[in-house]
Amino acid sequence: MAFRGPKVWLWRWRRNPLKRRADAVEAWLVLGAWALTVVAGVLAGLGVSQAVEHSLARERVEWHSVVxxxxxxxxxxxxAPSGRASxxxxxxxxxxxxxxxxxxxxxxxxxxxxxxxxxxxxxxxxxxxxxxxPATAAQARLRSALTGALIGVGAAAMPFVGGRVLRGRLERRRMEQWDAEWARFGPLWGRTTG
Known part of the structure; x- marks a missing residue:
């Protein structure tokens, strides 16, 4: 099991002489993906929730019972005449x-x-x-909240998954660069001076 040191907050933005351009790009990508995930989820969820609630309220006003x-x-x-309906x-x-x-x-x-x-x-x-x-006011609130939550999660999933895919590609690219550098400098470590 590998030892991991204490968690350092905002490590991606700290100064470090070994930090490469790809590390900075990944840091901004992660931040952007999380921000877009939160904003997209909240906006989509609230918008759909309000639309559903408005639609159900309009039904309560327009639909009428008739005999x-x-x-x-x-x-x-x-x-049965017992008075109990099945x-x-x-x-x-x-x-x-x-x-x-x-x-x-x-x-x-x-x-x-x-x-x-x-x-x-x-x-x-x-x-x-x-x-x-038509749905009662309480039923409409519940239905609109559940629909908004479901749509919000779905909308938030798209930028989240997109960010994960992009981050995975950056990770593979970085590993390929490390492999190329290792292939170039690794053999030099085996030489002795003298």
Whole structure:
């Protein structure tokens, strides 16, 4: 196991007579990659998070619940009269009126065995199309935070990986230069004077 001395902060920028130009380039590359990683991740994450939250807030404002009625008997058997619903719902055809008065039909989830004409609450967009129930404010915050975090990590990964690849190439180049110098000066060390 190799001995490593105490960690020296900012060693890449300290004066050193053995420091080469490639070492300085690598130091600035590492700093730039880390800065770009942090900035890209934070900006992308915040931007996407705000966009998702705004979109979900707009849905809460624009989407409305309307009462629709079953046009036919729903498949399945009705729930037991014990008052406890099983939680299972089935798809059935429903009809509702849009805000402009036009009639629409579509498929909605209803209790099994519901009879024709049973009222069902559905959600529609401004054009009267069926949509899912909009997310609550708390759900929207959670969804936007998770989406922003995921996109932020993804955006931060690109400059981070790019910096690692570039640093690896610099490392290989530096090792090739060392090999060339060693091949040139190594044989001279074996000679004795006298």
């Amino acid at each position: 629709a009625h079953l046009t036919e008997k729903a498949p399945g058997t009705p729930a 939680g299972e719902r089935v798809w059935a055809k429903v009809r509702w009126s849009a805000p402009d008065g036009s009639e629409h039909t579509g498929q909605a989830r209803v209790d099994p065995g519901s009879s024709s004409g049973t009222p069902v609450t559905v959600w529609t967009d401004p054009e009267g199309r069926l949509v899912t129930k």
